[in-house]
Amino acid sequence: MQKVGKRNTRNLAWIISVVMVMSVVLSACGNKEEGQVSGSGGNADDPLEVSIMTITPSAVPAADDNVIKRAIEEATNSKMNIQWVSNNIYGDKLNLTLASGDIPDLIMINDPFGSTFTKMVKQGAFWDITPYIKDYSNLSGGIPDIAWDTTKAADGNNYGIPRPRPVTGDSFFIIRKDWLDRLNLQVPETTDELFNVMEVFVEQDPDGNGTKDTTALAAYISPDDLGWGGNLGPVLGAIENSFIGTNSSWKWDESQGKLVYRELLPEVKESLQYLTKAYSRGMMPEDLLSLKLTQARELFKRNQAGIIVDKTGTMRKIYADDLKKVDPSFKYTDFYPLTNLNGYNPKGSGYNGILAIPASVPEEKMKRILQLVDTWMNPEVFEIQQFGIEGTHYEVVDGKKVASSEKLTADNASDFNHIVNVIDLPWDTTGETDEETQANELFKKVEAERDKTSVADLAAGLQSETGQKVLPELNKKIQDLKAKIILGREPIEAWDAFVETLRNDPNFQAMSDEMTEAYKKRNGQ
Structure with missing residues (x-):
């Protein structure tokens, strides 16, 4: 378990970094004017030299001489110095980088409404790209x-430039269909049915090795997930969301004519009781x-676990091929996505982070980065x-490119989606094998079904000035x-006491009023 002392040290480091931001911001703002006088994006014919910081899900990131990186550089007339940062530590690394003042030319901001980035935006430390978007056809037309x-x-x-994501492809539950079949279980459609499946996954040896050594839900709780899924992150947050029927921090109450903060909803307490019981029985x-x-x-x-929360597109990129090495009987169609839980599944916000350009970058170079x-x-x-x-990663067969997933993974191809991504591509379900094609057809069908419900x-993009101050803590x-x-x-009664304290907090009341006002304004009420 994570020790309290380490947690406090981590929080202290974060607080120090935020405090440092204010002085850094002023220098960044000053650098903008100075940079525009003394430098530019260079000669338009010369390769654009640009530093970039973003996430990588890979254990070993793409090297500077990566063959795919070099091909992209040649196609875009650029020379990219990419700093790849692990998912596990990106939140901390981002705050430290913003506080240092040594900010890359293009930096992935995983939460554009985080307090540190918001403060720096207000101080003018990042380019407002609004007037420029129309000048770039793919930015204006290719991002939803x-x-x-x-x-x-x-x-x-x-x-910042949004990193687009399909609204129908958000992370949701994926379950081992072969484990369900082996134990004569149906695909769960409610949280009660999911609880029963998890219990059986723990008790009845779903992997068939004769040992009671499996857990059900590959879950975790991380400080990196503050602000997401009721602050429980993507996995346990997906269960809480299924109880309350939304992935938002707010829910509209028609009878009161206002937005209600999710933590005040009775379903959150029900979810906590559910998760407490599941944890006590070894289901995570x-x-x-x-x-x-x-x-x-x-x-x-x-x-070792039968349920995850992730996107269907992660099947071969992250999970299935490794699973096959451990369990050769595993088939791609056993990576089985749930359509709904309690009639709910999340619609994505259409983005996953933004790419921001610090104001210290001269205007001409900023334009070249957008280009x-x-x-x-x-x-x-x-x-x-x-x-x-x-010839290296794909061959052309019958006029179609047929790629090797193994070779693309070895060269970190999908990592570059964490810089630039395009989502309006036709979904060709054809895979390298019939097995993969069948899985892709299943995923396409599930996403179409999810889209119906x-x-x-509903609060995406809404902001509260008071909320910016109080939400981090x-x-x-x-x-x-x-x-x-x-x-x-802690007993469940501690939650009741916390909710009551929250109701009586004047800052919380002010945040609720501001969010309601912003919601009504956006919806013309």
């Missing part, structure tokens, strides 16, 4: 309007607080990370208390 709308800052402007990892995303994924990949991303979105360029290099975050309190209750360190 919902992504631009839900990433606008409080002043209505965009301070005992070391819930010390695990990271990659470690939770490993449980599923090593045949870089725009050019990268052209089909012939984006296909480099889709298919790789002919998916629920959007409030989110920590919520996560800490929920974790203690789930682990049995």
